[in-house]
Amino acid sequence: MNEKIIEALNWRYATKIFDPNKKISQKDWSTLEEALRLAPSSYGLQPWRFIVVQNPEIRKKLRAVAWNQPQVTDASHFVVVTTKDKIDEAFVDSYVQKIATVRGIDKSSLDGFRNSMVGDVVKGPRASKIQHWTQRQAYIAVGFLLETAALLHIDACPMEGLDAAAFDKILKLEGTGWGSVAMVGLGYRSNKDQLASAKKVRFDKSQVIQVID
Numbered sequence: 001m002n003e004k005i006i007e008a009l010n011w012r013y014a015t016k017i018f019d020p021n022k023k024i025s026q027k028d029w030s031t032l033e034e035a036l037r038l039a040p041s042s043y044g045l046q047p048w049r050f051i052v053v054q055n056p057e058i059r060k061k062l063r064a065v066a067w068n069q070p071q072v073t074d075a076s077h078f079v080v081v082t083t084k085d086k087i088d089e090a091f092v093d094s095y096v097q098k099i100a101t102v103r104g105i106d107k108s109s110l111d112g113f114r115n116s117m118v119g120d121v122v123k124g125p126r127a128s129k130i131q132h133w134t135q136r137q138a139y140i141a142v143g144f145l146l147e148t149a150a151l152l153h154i155d156a157c158p159m160e161g162l163d164a165a166a167f168d169k170i171l172k173l174e175g176t177g178w179g180s181v182a183m184v185g186l187g188y189r190s191n192k193d194q195l196a197s198a199k200k201v202r203f204d205k206s207q208v209i210q211v212i213d
Contacts, residue, residue, distance in 0.1 A: 005151065010200055012150035015157045015185070017193035018074040024187060028152050029077060032186065035148035036079075039141035043117050045095055047087060047134040048141055049178055051080040051171060058170065065166035066183065071157045075185030080167060081142060082178045083134035087121045135181050142184060155189045158182060 024032070036050050053059055054077070062080075063072035072078060084091065096114045100107040120126055126133055142158055149156040160182050167173075167180035189196050202208075 008150040008153065009147070011153065012146065012156070013195060013198070013200065015071065015075075015155040015187075015189050015193060016195055017190040018071055018076070018155065018157075018185060018187040019190040020074040020076075020187075022076060022188035024076045024154060028154060031152065032077075032145060032148055032154070035144045036141050039144040041137040041140060042133070043095075043121075044099075045087070045092070045117065045121070045137070047084040047091075048138045049082045050141075051082060053078045053080060053171075061170050062162075062167060062183075065163040065170070066159070067161045069159060069161060071159065071185035072183070074187070074190075075157070076187030077185075079145075079184045079186070080171065080180055081138050081182040081184065082173065082180050083131070083138045085131060085177050085179050087127070087130055087134070089118055089122055092117050092122060131179075138181060142182065145184060145186075149186055154186055156184055156186045158184050 041047065053062065056073070059073045059078055062078075063069065066072050092114060095117075096110050097107060099105075099110060121130060121133065146156050146158060162180065162183055164180045167183075171180065173179060
């Protein structure tokens with residue numbers, strides 16, 4: 001299994017050209033959705049939503065405001081990553097209620113945890129820069145998506161090249177409290193993508209990992 005994981009991570013790359021005729025099966029797509037849903041976040045707050053855009057006409061509009069990147073229209077599945085513009089007490093309370101319901105405990109037993117979150121991301125210093133925080137959380141989920149895709153031998157390409165305001169307008173996110181921050185195309189590489197056979201370029205382990213005994 002260890003070898004299979006490393007093989008998959010070496011196999012994956014940021015796919016530039018997708019084969020538009022190859023589609024992800026529903027079974028595999030359900031697994032990818034679960035990878036997003038199960039991704040970790042600080043406090044477990046999950047300040048994200050993932051919009052799966054399959055409508056061809058909407059994809060064409062998004063491509064026009066995403067540097068005309070072909071992955072937007074050609075990938076089997078196209079995901080727009082959005083995050084909350086602001087964390088408020090109502091959002092925290094909805095999460096606390098979810099914990100109580102899932103674990104079958106009294107909500108009041110979570111008051112300390114609830115107050116810690118409110119004191120940090122709602123009323124604390126972090127609140128003034130909350131969009132940076134929520135975006136960092138979302139990229140954790142994107143990482144989970146990419147690795148899961150690689151293990152399934154499904155290609156993916158994470159992208160930041162988008163006009164976020166234009167995306168929000170097209171997706172009718174304006175005034176909802178959610179905003180576009182990134183996008184991911186998923187599907188299967190085209191045999192026309194020359195980067196598929198290019199050697200992966202990474203710094204040596206000694207340059208990026210430091211061990212303090």
